[in-house]
Amino acid sequence: MTTPRTINEYLEQLRAALRGADPALIQDALYDAEEHLRAELYERPGRDEAAMLEHVVESYGAPEEVAEIYRDQEIKVQRAIRPPPPPPRRSLGGRFFGVAADSRTYTALFYMLLSLATGIFYFSWVALGLSLSVGLSVLIIGLPIIVLFFGSVRVLSLVEGRVVEAMLGTRMPRRPVYPSRDLTLLQRIARMFTDWHTWTTLCYFWLMLPLGVAYFTLTVTLLSASLALLAAPLAMLFRNDWFAGLYVDHQMTVDWGFGAHTPGWGDAIGMLLIGVLLLFATLHLVRGIGYLHGLMAKHLLVRGAEQGA
Incomplete structure (x- = not known):
C-alpha cells in the first residue's frame, strides 16, 4: 500500500x-x-x-x-x-436454570426497567430540540439552537452507547465521530442534516419511548406474575390474613379448567412450580431482548454500522 x-x-x-x-x-x-x-x-x-x-x-x-x-x-x-462466562452446562435443565448465574441477565433486567425513564427523557429532548430548531430557524438565534441541539444529540448518543455496552454487553463507540475541521460553520450544519447517522440517532431516541414502555411493562408484569405464583404456599399458610381479594364467599378458589374448587397444598405446589418456570423463562426473555436491543443500538448509533462496515 x-x-x-x-x-x-x-x-x-x-x-x-x-x-x-x-x-x-x-x-x-x-x-x-x-x-x-x-x-x-x-x-x-x-x-x-x-x-x-x-x-x-x-x-x-x-x-x-x-x-x-x-x-x-x-x-x-x-x-x-467482560464478566467471566458461566460454566458450560450440557443438560437442558442446566441451560434453562443456568441463566440465573449469568451476570448479564441482571444488567439486562436493570436496563429494561431503566429504559422507561431514559425513553421518556430521550423522546422529550428530541421533541423539544426539533420543535425549537424548526420554530426558530427563521431567526438568527435559530442557528446556534440547531448547532447546540445536534451537538447534544451526539453527546447523548455516546452516553447511551456506554450504557448499552455496560449493561447489555454490545461493543459501542468510546469516541465520538471526529468533527470536520476543513468545513465552514454553514457546511458543518448542512452536513448534520445530510448525514444519515444523524437521523438514525434521532430515530433511536424516538423509538426509546415506546420501547421503554414495552420493556418496563413486560418486565414488571412477568416478574409480578411469577412472584405471585411463588407466593402461593404463603397464601395457604396465611389465608385468613393475606390475599383476601382472592376469596369468593369467604373461600379461596382456583380453576385449572376443571371447575372452581378450594385449593389445597397440591394446588399451591403446582402454582409454585409454574412460578419458578415463569421466573426463569422471564430471565431468558430479558436476556434475549437485551441482546436484540444491543444489535439495534449498534445499527442506529454507530456510524457505518448500517452499511455493515
Whole structure:
C-alpha cells in the first residue's frame, strides 16, 4: 500500500485495513488517528501534510500496523472488561436454570426497567430540540439552537452507547465521530442534516419511548406474575390474613379448567412450580431482548454500522 500523502488518505487506508472489524472499533480508531494527525499538523504549521505523514508513519505507525494494534488491543480489553462466562452446562435443565448465574441477565433486567425513564427523557429532548430548531430557524438565534441541539444529540448518543455496552454487553463507540475541521460553520450544519447517522440517532431516541414502555411493562408484569405464583404456599399458610381479594364467599378458589374448587397444598405446589418456570423463562426473555436491543443500538448509533462496515 502506498504511503498516504494527506490525512484523508491515511484515514481511508486505516478504514480499509480495519474492514471486517466491529464498526464501533473502526469509529474509535479513526477518531484517535485523526486527532493525533491533526495535532501533529497543528504543532508544526510550517510542515505540509505529506512531510508530516511521512514522519507519523515512522512514529505512530502505518495504517496496517495501527489496524493490527487496535485489533489486538480490542481482544485484550474485551477479555478484561467482560464478566467471566458461566460454566458450560450440557443438560437442558442446566441451560434453562443456568441463566440465573449469568451476570448479564441482571444488567439486562436493570436496563429494561431503566429504559422507561431514559425513553421518556430521550423522546422529550428530541421533541423539544426539533420543535425549537424548526420554530426558530427563521431567526438568527435559530442557528446556534440547531448547532447546540445536534451537538447534544451526539453527546447523548455516546452516553447511551456506554450504557448499552455496560449493561447489555454490545461493543459501542468510546469516541465520538471526529468533527470536520476543513468545513465552514454553514457546511458543518448542512452536513448534520445530510448525514444519515444523524437521523438514525434521532430515530433511536424516538423509538426509546415506546420501547421503554414495552420493556418496563413486560418486565414488571412477568416478574409480578411469577412472584405471585411463588407466593402461593404463603397464601395457604396465611389465608385468613393475606390475599383476601382472592376469596369468593369467604373461600379461596382456583380453576385449572376443571371447575372452581378450594385449593389445597397440591394446588399451591403446582402454582409454585409454574412460578419458578415463569421466573426463569422471564430471565431468558430479558436476556434475549437485551441482546436484540444491543444489535439495534449498534445499527442506529454507530456510524457505518448500517452499511455493515
